[in-house]
Amino acid sequence: MNTRIHRRDALRMGAAAGLAAGVAPAVIAQAKPKPIRLGVVGVGGRGTHLLRLAINAGVEVPALCDIKEPNLNRAIGIVEQTRGNKPEGYSKGPKDYLRMLERDDLDAIICGTGMQVHAEICIAAMRAGKDALSEVAAAMTLDECWGLVRAQEETGRIYMMSENCCYWSHMLMVRKMAEEGLFGDITYAECGYVHDCRGLAFDGQGELTWRGEMARDYGGNLYPTHDLGPIAKCMGINRGDRLVSLVAMESRSDSIEGYVAKRFPADHPARKVSFNLADSTNVLIRTAKGVLIDQRFDMYSARPASGPYHALQGVKGSYDSRLKSIWIEGRSSGHKWEPQETYAEEFEHPLWTELAEKAKGSGHGGADFFVVYDFLETVRNGGPAPVDVYDAAAWSSIIPLSGKSIAEGGTVQEIPDFTNGKWKNG
Ligand SMILES: NC(=O)c1ccc[n+]([C@@H]2O[C@H](COP(=O)([O-])OP(=O)(O)OC[C@H]3O[C@@H](n4cnc5c(N)ncnc54)[C@H](O)[C@@H]3O)[C@@H](O)[C@H]2O)c1
Incomplete structure (x- = not known):
């Protein structure tokens, strides 16, 4: 990862240098990234914070999931205000995220639930063809740790832990x-x-x-x-x-x-x-x-x-x-x-x-910005994730x-x- 982060950084620095050096606008336009379509499972304190950062980074949000309706409705309201669309809400119990994962208009999810269900949700997300950013910690048992490793290796999806x-x-x-x-x-x-x-x-x-x-x-x-x-x-x-x-x-x-x-x-x-x-x-x-x-x-x-x-x-x-x-x-x-x-x-x-x-003001001394930034960059450009x-x-x-x-x-x-x-x- 050490070399990877530096290589990717070099690419970004190169892109910035390209702008400074006056690269043709057509080339720059081609490089404009397509918005990533993101869902969030668990929009309590942390999930909502990461949702806001991802919206600031330009994602589209077709769907959100939380077992607590007030939390879900608050997050839906945030998307409506900032992106202008009303995401579909999933709130029918602790496994309703599975229904959300059946959608074909999601590229990636963020898992911001309590720790006990991070692994099952992220494993299901990768197996449903979605990339996943998990809040910390990733798992509570060794079986869950292995489950994540196998799901990532077998699906080739991006998996990142949000270790800010x-x-x-x-x-x-x-x-x-x-x-x-x-x-x-x-x-x-x-x-x-x-x-x-x-x-x-x-x-x-x-x-x-x-x-x-x-x-x-x-x-x-x-x-x-x-x-x-x-x-x-x-x-x-x-x-x-x-x-x-x-x-x-x-x-x-x-x-x-x-x-x-x-x-x-x-x-x-x-x-x-x-x-x-x-x-x-x-x-x-x-x-x-x-x-x-x-x-x-x-x-x-x-x-x-x-x-x-x-x-x-x-x-x-x-x-x-x-x-x-x-x-x-x-x-x-x-x-x-x-x-x-x-x-x-x-x-x-x-x-x-x-x-x-x-990154200023994004939370935890600016580190939260970089977690979301690096996850979205990896989803866009391919893995492995910086915290894999x-x-x-x-x-x-x-x-x-x-x-x-x-x-x-x-x-x-x-x-x-x-x-x-x-x-x-x-
Ligand atoms: N990286 C950091 O600095 C940092 C800071 C705070 C919290 N966290 C992590 O973020 C996670 C969430 O913490 P929090 O403080 O936001 O907790 P929280 O209780 O405020 O939010 C959790 C949300 O998940 C929902 N939820 C639980 N089970 C669900 C399920 N099966 N399906 C859908 N929604 C479900 C809850 O209803 C709640 O809204 C934890 O894993 C915590 O460790 C990380």
Whole structure:
């Protein structure tokens, strides 16, 4: 992917250069892309946000699906206002997306439902001849991970996971530095998703949301891709190295119950929910090349807003997003960290050089723009996707495997090679 993203970037830069150099208007007109016909399954908070970004990028929206009619109607209204057509709505239960997928006027779908049904919807979409952008994580079980891989390989459709943190300008910069060898060979990485999301476990009526249901029903690291994804990209996971095994341990579960007791009266049904999820879960992952990744997941501890963090240790240098700092042996002065901005100009990724203005205000530091942009570019021009099915499967497999390791008292779990050996090709 590393080379692919750069090759595609070079093409885009070439196109921009062509305009600057005065390429004939006929050539430019020919290159004008045909609108992609997009459907969205799950138009809650995130699905609606991605829908808006896709509309801004010029897609047509013939159909939308959500099991909650108010959400569906809100999204239909957005399309009517912005594109002038009324998309057909699908709202007859949790499998109604299958009816939507029978349409022959859809090129691609975005899946913005809760995590538990991402894989079944995206597998069905690819098998129905549609490309798919899945929200994170891609899957909850190993069978679902394999199901996605097989569906993508057998259909040849585009599948991309919407891992927006991979597109943060500082992460793309650090990745470029890693690829150019500034840190030397990477030996260790640290990453975490530490974000107080207790308030998102219940909706306004005190019913469990899909997040709350996950915390009731599962243990382990339930949100592994925002932190592991960017690190895996920097390390060339699935492109020269791969995740091979993990062990996981967890703290006791405490904070959510205190939160529930404060928020709901003693006779409220929410007080009876028994949560499985620990306050903190740590996963240690090893790669084929012997890199150790220390990953923390904590969605329920009381703390001010934070989010994903990322750190890399190579034999020649180090990066730590919590310090917003970099140190490169022989380049940084003495043994002092340098602010990461020191490297911003020299190692800025071409996507940001070219499109930063358009990305402004699109959400998550501009990264959301790039997810939609890259997905639509891949649908238009052909794959593989920048965050492909092998990335999605490997990073999402942390969910079931960390849960299993914890349930077995901290046993080592093998991480499948979803690429079937292709990772060795670099
Ligand atoms: N990448 C990011 O930064 C980011 C940020 C927030 C959320 N997310 C991801 O986006 C997804 C959605 O999160 P959200 O906060 O928008 O949740 P949400 O509850 O607001 O939206 C989910 C929507 O999916 C609908 N839905 C559920 N099952 C369905 C089905 N079978 N068919 C059709 N519709 C269905 C729900 O009715 C709801 O409208 C999650 O997977 C989450 O992890 C990603």
